[in-house]
Amino acid sequence: MKNILVTGGAGFIGSNFIHYMLEQEEDVSLLINLDLLTYAGNLENLKDIENDTRYRFIKGDIRDKALVENLFQQYDFDTVVHFAAESHVDRSIVEPEIFLTTNIVGTQTLLDAAKRHWKLEPGNKYSREYRQGVRYLQVSTDEVYGALGKTGMFTERTPLSPNSPYSASKASADMVVRAYHETYGMPVNITRCSNNYGPYQFPEKLIPLMIHNACHDLALPVYGDGMQIRDWLHVKDHCSAIHTVLTKGKIGEVYNIGGNNEKANLEIVRLILAELGKPESLITYVKDRPGHDRRYAIDNAKITAQLGWKPLYTFEDGIHETIQWYLGHTDWVERITSGDYQNYYRNMYDKAEPLA
Known part of the structure; x- marks a missing residue:
């Protein structure tokens, strides 16, 4: 039986993964969810499992060395x-600083604690x-791979060439x-996924933002010409892939984990409008971000061939299911899109420069 630490489990992908593990994995003795509950962390995502005796939530920062150390001592994690990441x-x-400290220093803090507790001779370098x-x-x-041209796909051997903080x-x-x-022989894996979509996604991201705005007849802000292309992966397929790597990797x-669904942003926006019966006149083109x-496009041949995983969702089925989920959870969406999110939204889009 496994004691699992999931960081960022109140967020979009993390909460879906916790649901997946508690539903699909019989070998879970205890699952600890460590989350700071910043703007995108929402415990409502986990209300239906909060009384599961295998699950426990702890509010805290992954950069807090004392907290992380105490958690490893108390719960003896093996996974x-x-x-957790901005x-x-x-x-x-x-705000690049919060990304650099949380995503880099937080990762190193977790690795150090795991190394101390898992290494058979921790004092022997x-x-x-x-x-x-x-x-x-x-x-x-x-996104760590940078950008592609009109052809080609990211493989695990593609050099890292990030373009944003x-x-x-x-x-x-x-x-x-x-x-x-x-250096230390740490038993690690890294998974790199394409754009996720599905239930519980914070409405600053493309798909839930467009669904929410269209439902309220608000402008749908589209960067540049809207022809930025992404490979879209349903979050449940992502969760099953992570579980596959944990057990077989x-x-x-x-x-690399991809959904085999390359779509331009504008194509997705138009699809959402069509399903909701809303006019394309709601689309507002704004100046592209720096x-x-x-x-992006992911080649998932390695995980498919070596571990036997493959995505089950077509984009057509997945986007329909996702739209219906948001329509059925309008109370969740309305609570999320109040307060701080509204201030952020105005700063990001109301001041954006419309394209001529």
Whole structure:
């Protein structure tokens, strides 16, 4: 039976992963959710499992060395799945410092605690032996690879070339994880996913933002010409891929996780409007953000061939299900889009310069 530390478990992907693990994995003895509950962390995402005896929430910062150390001592984790991160590119352009400290220093704090508790001879710098069955999984992003041209796909061998403070912080964290494996023999994996969508996503991201605005007949802000292309991955497929890496992945390896669904932003916006029966006149083109990558695409051949994972959702089924989820959870959306989020929204979009 496993004791699992999930960081950032009150966020979008983390909360979906906790649901997945408690529903699908019989080998969970205890799952601790460590989350600071910043603007995107929401315990409402986990209301239906808060009384599960295998689950426990702890509010705290991954940069807090004393807290992280105490958690490892108290709960004797054998698995760490690290989601916690500042993750929105727009925010990183405005406030890069919080991204660098949370995403890099926070990762190093977790690695140090895991190394101290898992290493058989923690005082021996030459020892590379660890407890049987322990594993640290770093959840990263395809944005660390930079941007693609009109053709080609990111593979695990693609050089890292981040273009925003956010992606630079994630690439740096990935390199720290790799270094702990190479230097100390830490049993790690890194996963790099494409754009996620699905239930519980904070409404600053493209799909929930457009659904929310369209439902309220508000302008739908589209950067540039809207032809930025992303590979879209349903969050449930992402969760199943992470679980596959935890159970089957080779220690030290990186695995790309993609949904095989390349779509331009404008195509998605129009699809949402069509499903909701709203006019395309709601689309408002605004000045493109600095350093906006034009295209991402993930080659997931490695995880498919070596570990037997593949995405189950088509984009058409996934986006329909996602729209219906948001329509059925308008109370959740309305609570999320109040207060601080409204201030952020106005700062980001109301001041954006419309394109001629």
